Amino acid sequence: MTKPILKADGISIAFGGVVAADNVSFELAPGEIKGLIGPNGAGKTTLLNLISGIYNTSSGSIHIDGVDVTKVPAYKRARMGLARTFQTPRFLHRSSIINNLLLGTDLADQMGYINSFFGKKGSNFNDELEELMEIAGFTFDWNDSISTMPFGQQKILEIIRAMLEHPKIMLVDEPAAGLNDIELQRAMKLMELATERGCGIIVIEHRMDMVMNFCHNIIVLNFGKVIANGTPEEVQCNEAVIEAYLGRE
């Protein structure tokens, strides 16, 4: 197996009495799509927050590309190539769509405020965006406010922003929520393009049809614990998983 791009080793966090992540370990390879599933409140989003540095893990360690980032703040992890989207899209709601997307390119270029101020050339935003929007299949007046955009398209746009960051790792929280089937196909195409570029993806999803067809590997969480970890076929036959989803007889 290739060297993992992301490695979590026994990470945990508790909120009051609720253990939302309990000794979670996994590895993500470049180009891999890993599904993260589990019942509501299982701790999926919390796990992404731990990886991206919004929460600090109370034990264990996280490595990005072999570097220990356990104590590294979120913005530095982002600069190391960690991109993410949110369950409810997080945009600058008072800013234009274009500004929202440019923030992704800013992160890819990392040229600094001064260089940017004096007009240093970075990556070709227009061409990259055009390529991605062709896959996304919709277009907008880019100077409009982001709040005019429907929820589903905002979810896709967040994936696009993440891809503009040229990430090594993408964490995607419930991309299918609010999307119709065609839009979902397009979102998956975008993510596939990212993996072709060597990006490893962790995707949280409730729609089993998508998860089983789309993901190379799957982690199942319940009450913050990993109860199964393997290929879609393995996970589907796993006793504990069936129990967690269907309830104990």
Add this chain to the structure above:
Amino acid sequence: MMKKRLSPAVIAISGLFALLMLGISIWANDYLLTIINMSLIYFIGALGISVLMGMTGYMMLGSASFMGIGGFISANFAVKLGMPVWLSIILATIATGIIGAIIGSALVKLNGAFFAFASLGFTQIVSTFLTNYVPFTGGADGMQKIPTLSLGGFKVTSLLQWFFVLCIIAFGCGLLVERIRKTQLGRSLESIRDNSVAAETLGVNTYLTKIYAFTIATMFAALSGALIAHHNSVISASLFSSVTSFRWFMMVMCGGVNSTLGAFIGTVVFTFLPEVLRFTKLFINMLFGVAIILTMIYMPDGLMGVLQSIAARIKNKKKERKEKQAK
């Protein structure tokens, strides 16, 4: 997709300003020029508030103190050290910026109302200091006979000459802020304002970036303080109280907090109104109060927000018409 082109609005506004400048240089008397110059000076400081409050979302009630610090530093450099005035203004702005960065590194850790109150508290401290520290400020008497600006042997003496100098400085500062808005720093600041969690995951060092914004705001305030000192040739600490901070804040809020043109409109309106409404005497503050309440209720984005929504409506109508024609 994003071709650079001068929009008709920009051309119209530039033309309007050119005409205005011409008119002022021909007709304005000293009384009028004084008011106009003051509004230009306040506009420069308002730009800083616009960066910190409009772009970054931090309610700044401490601008007057940095204006005072900048003003007195520049006055002291020029009077006591005999420094050329252009240099003393620049050095005062930089020195105040350093002070601002230090104060800012503590203040920007606070959020929302806490930041606003802390910045107000800072104004009180500085105001007391300026009023009482005689060697630096002349105490209650203030400082007199501050030399005027001279550039390459040319001395800026008349109010009209000052008017042109201030126009150039204000225009330059406005361009600077617009450039910030359109580049990475501006976007990062807006990301902090709208969604600081997203900002962090987009690689923005929010703490450091907020300190930058605070420092920029203090430097603009300092520049306007230094300009006031040399323009009026006198300054006294009484100007740099929380009252001035509040008035500045109101100018920016009513003009439009997130727009350079809005800051301009706000400062002009709020410097002229007191003169126009002079006959109302005591009631003037009451009128201001009412004006602010009404603005906040009916136009939260200030006068500029109203103009923008009108512009957007016109644009939409045009679009609809085009679409109809296409059919």
